[in-house]
Structure formats: structure tokens, C-alpha cells
Amino acid sequence: MSGKTMVCGIILHPAGHTRSPAMHNAAFEASGIDASYQAFDVPPHRLGDAIRGMRGLGLRQLAVSIPHKRAVMAHLDRVDERAAAIGAVNTITLRDDALEGANTDWIGALRALEREIEPKGRRAAVLGAGGAARAVVYGLLQAGARVWVLNRTEARAEQLASELGAENSGPLEGLADLAADIIVNTTSVGLGSTISPVAAEAIPEGAVVMDAVYEPEKTQLLRDAARRGARPLAGKWMLVHQAAEQFRLWTHTEPPVNAMAEAFDIAGETRR
Numbered sequence: 333m334s335g336k337t338m339v340c341g342i343i344l345h346p347a348g349h350t351r352s353p354a355m356h357n358a359a360f361e362a363s364g365i366d367a368s369y370q371a372f373d374v375p376p377h378r379l380g381d382a383i384r385g386m387r388g389l390g391l392r393q394l395a396v397s398i399p400h401k402r403a404v405m406a407h408l409d410r411v412d413e414r415a416a417a418i419g420a421v422n423t424i425t426l427r428d429d430a431l432e433g434a435n436t437d438w439i440g441a442l443r444a445l446e447r448e449i450e451p452k453g454r455r456a457a458v459l460g461a462g463g464a465a466r467a468v469v470y471g472l473l474q475a476g477a478r479v480w481v482l483n484r485t486e487a488r489a490e491q492l493a494s495e496l497g498a499e500n501s502g503p504l505e506g507l508a509d510l511a512a513d514i515i516v517n518t519t520s521v522g523l524g525s526t527i528s529p530v531a532a533e534a535i536p537e538g539a540v541v542m543d544a545v546y547e548p549e550k551t552q553l554l555r556d557a558a559r560r561g562a563r564p565l566a567g568k569w570m571l572v573h574q575a576a577e578q579f580r581l582w583t584h585t586e587p588p589v590n591a592m593a594e595a596f597d598i599a600g601e602t603r604r
């Protein structure tokens with residue numbers, strides 16, 4: 333690092349588990365950009381101080397993760413239309429002394445799916461109705477998919493579907509057949525366990541099945557998908573592509589996606 337090194341980073345709490353610094357620093361290195369990306373552990377009661385600090389120090393870019401994605405909006409000068417619709421900001425840019433909030437989670441999810449399928453006109457089932465579901469549903473709708481939202485608490489699915497303009501909603505329990513071309517799990521079910529949010533028999537052959545849960549990399553849902561003749565897509569691609577879109581926004585440079593994916597894997601291995 334020198335006096336000219338661009339400093340950026342991610343604010344989150346707790347900070348222990350993020351693989352974002354590894355991905356972004358690998359991207360800067362691969363692209364020959366003199367920048368350094370740090371993880372800042374910011375507890376909720378320090379969020380305002382952190383954002384004022386960003387402005388005070390003239391830090392031009394910060395990423396935002398759990399638990400700050402919604403709360404941070406109150407501290408910004410502008411929130412772009414897409415982030416406002418999703419109700420979450422994961423990217424802040426300081427431009428002409430104004431802090432602008434954006435969201436790259438939706439496009440990350442979309443780019444990840446596009447590795448396997450063109451979503452336009454397809455039938456998509458999104459499992460879950462929390463913050464992650466909002467970004468995924470928004471992305472799928474932008475791409476012209478027909479979206480069903482399925483959630484344990486049906487009322488939340490209904491509300492998300494009507495707010496964002498999804499076609500339908502329903503309960504997660506007791507599904508015999510998902511009958512979709514695209515299935516995305518955004519619930520936390522499967523995280524560090526061998527449980528799946530849906531019965532294996534409900535997964536149609538040929539469907540693209542993506543799991544936002546990325547630990548373990550091969551979740552039970554993805555294992556079931558492979559066994560059923562569906563196409564599993566690891567959740568890491570959502571994270572890699574959302575980071576890649578941040579990189580694009582901040583550097584106006586084509587993101588080195590493969591270098592970022594490799595760094596994501598290595599960061600996972602060194603944690604074990």
C-alpha cells in the first residue's frame with residue numbers, strides 16, 4: 333500500500349466470516365488496480381458514525397452487509413430506484429460529495445442464474461420471503477421470468493409477491509411438485525446441515541436449482557437436484573457476481589470473475 337492506494341471495504345457485524353475482502357483484493361490484483369479492501373466490524377449502534385467517517389475520510393466506496401443493508405439507507409443522500417424497490421443497499425459510492433446507495437445482489441443472482449439458463453419467459457420458484465428473496469425476485473422479474481414466491485409463513489410470501497409484482501405466492505410446506513424451470517432457495521434451511529427446504533421428489537428434472545446457502549457448497553438441496561436430473565448451481569456464484577458488479581461500478585473495469593471465484597474458494601478452504 334502507498335499513499336495513493338484506494339482504500340475501500342465492507343461494513344458488517346460480526347466481521348469474522350466474510351470472503352468479500354479475498355474476492356475484491358484478488359480482483360484488484362488481477363486487474364492491476366492499486367486498491368485495498370478491508371472488513372470493518374461495525375455494530376449497529378456505530379452505523380451512523382461509520383457512514384459519517386466514510387464521508388469525512390473521503391472513502392469513495394464501501395460495501396454493506398448484514399445487518400446493515402436496510403438501516404444504512406437512512407444515512408445516505410440518495411438511494412437508487414432499484415435498491416429502493418428491493419429495500420436494501422449493499423453498495424455505497426461517494427460521488428460529488430454525495431453518498432449514493434445501490435444494490436448489486438439482484439444482478440448477482442441474475443448473472444449467477446444466467447450461467448445455466450436464460451430466465452426470460454421461464455417459470456421460477458423462489459423459496460423464502462426475507463431480504464435475500466427480495467433481491468432474487470426483483471432480478472428474476474427484471475429478466476422477464478414468471479415468479480412464484482413460496483414461504484413457510486405464507487403471508488410474507490404474499491406480501492413480497494404483491495409488493496414486487498410476482499405472479500403468485502404460496503406456502504412452502506407440503507409441495508409435491510415445484511413445477512418450475514428455475515428454483516432458488518433463499519431460506520437459511522441447509523446452512524451447516526443436511527436438511528433441504530423441499531422434498532427431493534418436488535424437484536423437476538432439468539430445472540436449474542440455485543441455493544443461496546453456500547456452506548456447505550453442496551447443500552442437500554443441490555445434491556437432491558443432481559440426483560433428480562436437475563442442474564445444481566452453487567450459491568457462491570451469487571456472491572461472486574454481486575461482488576463483480578460492485579467492482580464494475582467502482583472501477584468501470586470488466587470484473588475478473590474467475591479470479592474472484594478462485595479467491596472465494598481459497599478463502600473458504602483457509603477457514604476450515
Ligand code: ATR
Binds near residue numbers: 463521
Ligand atoms: P434473509 O434476509 O437472509 O433472507 P430473513 O429475512 O431472516 O433472512 O429470512 C429468512 C427466510 O428463511 C424466511 O423466508 C424464513 O421463513 P419465515 O418467513 O417463515 O420465517 C426462512 N426460514 C428460516 N428458517 C426456516 C425453516 N426452518 N423452514 C423454512 N423456512 C425457514
